[in-house]
Amino acid sequence: GESVGLHLPTLSVQEGDNSIINCAYSNSASDYFIWYKQESGKGPQFIIDIRSNMDKRQGQRVTVLLNKTVKHLSLQIAATQPGDSAVYFCAEDRPLNGGSQGNLIFGKGTKLSVKP
Amino acid sequence: DVKVTQSSRYLVKRTGEKVFLECVQDMDHENMFWYRQDPGLGLRLIYFSYDVKMKEKGDIPEGYSVSREKKERFSLILESASTNQTSMYLCASSSMGLNWEFFGPGTRLTVL
Numbered sequence: 001g002e003s004v005g006l007h008l009p010t011l012s013v014q015e016g017d018n019s020i021i022n023c024a025y026s027n028s029a030s031d032y033f034i035w036y037k038q039e040s041g042k043g044p045q046f047i048i049d050i051r052s053n054m055d056k057r058q059g060q061r062v063t064v065l066l067n068k069t070v071k072h073l074s075l076q077i078a079a080t081q082p083g084d085s086a087v088y089f090c091a092e093d094r095p096l097n098g099g100s101q102g103n104l105i106f107g108k109g110t111k112l113s114v115k116p
Numbered sequence: 117d118v119k120v121t122q123s124s125r126y127l128v129k130r131t132g133e134k135v136f137l138e139c140v141q142d143m144d145h146e147n148m149f150w151y152r153q154d155p156g157l158g159l160r161l162i163y164f165s166y167d168v169k170m171k172e173k174g175d176i177p178e179g180y181s182v183s184r185e186k187k188e189r190f191s192l193i194l195e196s197a198s199t200n201q202t203s204m205y206l207c208a209s210s211s212m213g214l215n216w217e218f219f220g221p222g223t224r225l226t227v228l
Contacts, residue, residue: 034216043206043219089158093215103149104217108158
């Protein structure tokens, strides 16, 4: 079946370093992808999204890269800070009934730990 | 500040009890969703709704039902709680044309 998954369950980085969190997806027809951040005890928060007609999108300290050839998505966090410690999920949009919106299929998450 | 709120952060119930989890959003969103989150399994969709009084099954609807009588409120019902329904329950909402979802803080339900 279709799935969105992650290469690594945990990632530990030094404060100030750049972080790269990876995600593999299996549905080649997916056209929209999202990264969420979930801090302990909170619900997931939207970070950044990207459509399949793009291969890169930048936000504040974050960049999402999309490689459709190998069905791979990554989130890059520049100058990682202690406040970035969280679980990061990728998600793909699952259109329903041919409509323009659907619901999301989530990966299992990567836990990012930032060492001071 | 826009919000999705859930009625309880923590809930402890006994096997066989009927459990109601309430979710309210103040963003006038058409779409609302219920997920459960378990270690190693990520977020799994239980039910969703695209309109008042409308509901659709997600990936794991067994043992659950939902109600959406008003646009801003989406309730998840466990008709007879079982221990395997111990989990974190997350509510989310989104608007038409906006693919990503706003999430509530979650309800951690323990069924004894």
